[in-house]
Structures are given as structure tokens and as C-alpha cells.
Amino acid sequence: MANTASVDRRPPSLRELEVLQAMIATRKTVAAAQMLGISQPAVSRALAALEAHVGLPLFAREGGRLVPTADAFALDAEARPIFAALDRLNRWPGQAVQASVLRIATPPTLAQFVLPPVLAEFRRLEPDVVANVEIDTSSTVITQVADRAVDLGLVDMSASHIGIHGEVIREAVAxxxxxxxxxxxxxxxxxxxxxxxxxxxxxxxxxxxxxxxxxxxxxxxxxxxxxxxxxxxxxxxxxxxxxxxxxxxxxxxxxxxxxxxxxxxxxxxxIAYRTMLLFPSAGSVAPAARRFADLLLAMQPEDGLTKPIR
The missing domain is CATH 3.40.190.10 (Periplasmic binding protein-like II)
Structure with missing residues (x-):
């Protein structure tokens, strides 16, 4: 893409990071421009500026499409907490008079088998709370919780991080x-x-x-x-x-x-396994997150092979 011989030392703008996200999602400048509501040249300029900033190519052209490099995915991962924080600011304080949002992060297997019945019951009990579930790797979930990008996480591994507080909800062996x-x-x-x-x-x-x-x-x-x-x-x-x-x-x-x-x-x-609920260690736990966690604990079923901790 851009000439990356010299590195632009200014920080990347939010628009440039938005363009990066849109390009990863669409792989075409025209589609990214439509997604963001800007012109195609504006997308190309923002992408070139971002590549100049990092000093690395972020996309490679293959068959008429722009394929993200590993550096593009890494930069996008670093930018996610920024957009999550902006999303929280955009909702605040409006969510106090509208529906509150419960942000949960968990890996795929737990999302598929554990969360749906608990979310359904939580929805029945608290219809004004909107649950937003992010499905990612356990390591990413830990980072999201520590960065307060989500209100709570659920992982199937022992988690130790200065930015999180964990509660064991299940014990098992291989x-x-x-x-x-x-x-x-x-x-x-x-x-x-x-x-x-x-x-x-x-x-x-x-x-x-x-x-x-x-x-x-x-x-x-x-x-x-x-x-x-x-x-x-x-x-x-x-x-x-x-x-x-x-x-x-x-x-x-x-x-x-x-x-x-x-x-x-x-x-x-x-070989011991633990399933854990994770909360940010800084600040107080969101009330909706605590109520959801308590409901999840109460709804844990017996399965004959593992031990629920209530």
C-alpha cells in the first residue's frame, strides 16, 4: 500500500483507526467508504497516513482485494479498547434513562453452552437490561475485563492478572x-x-x-x-x-x-481445570454484572463429571 520508508511520529487519529477497522471488515476501499459514509479517496488517504505512522504495510493486494497483514490485526486489537471506551462515553449518561447495557466477554464454547439459558432467565427478570456478548479467546477476554471494556468475563482457565478479580464457579479434571x-x-x-x-x-x-x-x-x-x-x-x-x-x-x-x-x-x-467469572479489579462491579453473576451461579447444573461452586 503506502510508502513506509519514513515513519510519521504523530499519533494515529480516530478516523484512521476507524478506516482500519472498516478495511479489515470489507477488504475494499469502496465498501469501507460506504460503511463510514466518506469518500473512497478519504479512505485511501487515511490508510496511507496510518501506514506512514506505524512504518509498516497494513494491507497486501491480492486479486482485487486488500488483505490485512498480521500487523493490521495487531493494531486493530490494540485499538479495540479505545472504541469500547468511546462507546461507553456515548451511552453515558443516556443509558440511565434508557436500557442499561451489560457487557460480557467469553470464549466460544462457554458462549454456546453456558450463557443462553442464563441470559434468557436474566432477560425475563430484568427486561430493561440489554446484554452485549463479545466472543473471543480466553486471553483476550482477560484483557477486555482488565481494560474495563466489558463488565464481566467468563473463562475456562485459571486467570491471574493485576487488572482482574476472579471467582471460581466450576472445578474439573481432564x-x-x-x-x-x-x-x-x-x-x-x-x-x-x-x-x-x-x-x-x-x-x-x-x-x-x-x-x-x-x-x-x-x-x-x-x-x-x-x-x-x-x-x-x-x-x-x-x-x-x-x-x-x-x-x-x-x-x-x-x-x-x-x-x-x-x-x-x-x-x-x-489435570485440574477451573471455570471463572472475571471482574475488573479497579472500581466497583457494575450492579447488573453482579446480579447476572449471582444468577449464573444459582443456575449451574450438575453434570456428574464436574463440580459447581455456588
Missing amino acids: HVLMPEGHPLADREVLGPQDLADEPIIALARRFPERIKVERAFADAGVTLRLVGEGTAAVFVAEMVRQRVGLALLNPFPLTLGGMQGLVARRFAPA
Whole structure:
């Protein structure tokens, strides 16, 4: 795109960051201009100015479309809290006389299996509260909560961050997920030696529990036969259902609706999992967030494999 030989030291403008978001969404300057209600040349100028500021190309041209680079996605991620803060300012104090907004962030599997029934009941109890759910990775959820971009987060990993306060709502240990009828389904407990000849689909290595799985296999002198990775448990479970391999996962929240055609057997040595509610550590918890959290705690079902903390 732009010539990035010299770096513009002034800070990027909000308009330039808006253009970046629109370009990532549309991949075309004409469509981005229509989205923002400005001219196509204005989009091109803003994008060129932004590239001059960062000193890096943000888009590459491929087949008539502009494809975002990794730097474009990274810059967009840094800009999201800014727009979230502006959105809060735009709603304040008007939301006091209109519907209040509850902002929740969570990864895909929890969003699919945990939140819907709780949100439905919360809507019945508090019809004036509008719930806005952001679905992202657990690490991004932690950042969003710490930055107060959302009122609360729900993650399926232990979270430690100076900007958050966490409450454990569920405890579990790793289980081996396999299709119904698999020969190992006759066992109650499985260890690395039992899985020595089995193809394994795992969560990505950025998850701390993945490292614990690798350590358990290494300590047993067993090679982990990795055939695939995923960043969402619901995806990994679907790959198991398709008989691509077995998986070692936290059975929650798949036990709430994602276990069709699958069985789970406890893995030893035990690998602990926690499901946590997260709140910003700075300032007070939004009243609607506290009420929603209390409702979620009260509505936690028993599943026979994991332990709800109420």
C-alpha cells in the first residue's frame, strides 16, 4: 500500500483507526467508504497516513482485494479498547434513562453452552437490561475485563492478572473424549500408556493445560501422537465426533449439550481445570454484572463429571 520508508511520529487519529477497522471488515476501499459514509479517496488517504505512522504495510493486494497483514490485526486489537471506551462515553449518561447495557466477554464454547439459558432467565427478570456478548479467546477476554471494556468475563482457565478479580464457579479434571463404542470406553480411568497408540487432537499450546498434558505424557515416557489442534473445545469435540482422534479436555461445558455421540473417561494423572467469572479489579462491579453473576451461579447444573461452586 503506502510508502513506509519514513515513519510519521504523530499519533494515529480516530478516523484512521476507524478506516482500519472498516478495511479489515470489507477488504475494499469502496465498501469501507460506504460503511463510514466518506469518500473512497478519504479512505485511501487515511490508510496511507496510518501506514506512514506505524512504518509498516497494513494491507497486501491480492486479486482485487486488500488483505490485512498480521500487523493490521495487531493494531486493530490494540485499538479495540479505545472504541469500547468511546462507546461507553456515548451511552453515558443516556443509558440511565434508557436500557442499561451489560457487557460480557467469553470464549466460544462457554458462549454456546453456558450463557443462553442464563441470559434468557436474566432477560425475563430484568427486561430493561440489554446484554452485549463479545466472543473471543480466553486471553483476550482477560484483557477486555482488565481494560474495563466489558463488565464481566467468563473463562475456562485459571486467570491471574493485576487488572482482574476472579471467582471460581466450576472445578474439573481432564477427561479423555472419545466416540461412543471406542474400545477404551470400557475403562473408567485412562493414562498416557493407554493412549500411546491413539491419535490425539489437542487445544493449542497457548493454553496452560496443554503444557500439563504434554508433561504428563513425557513423564510417562509416552509420545503424544498429535494429529490436530484447535483453539475452541467445541471444535476439538467435533473432530473427535468425526473420529479424527481422541482429545484430553475439560468436560465442562460440553456436558451441557456437546456430548452427543461422545463419552468421557477420567485421565490420570489429574489435570485440574477451573471455570471463572472475571471482574475488573479497579472500581466497583457494575450492579447488573453482579446480579447476572449471582444468577449464573444459582443456575449451574450438575453434570456428574464436574463440580459447581455456588
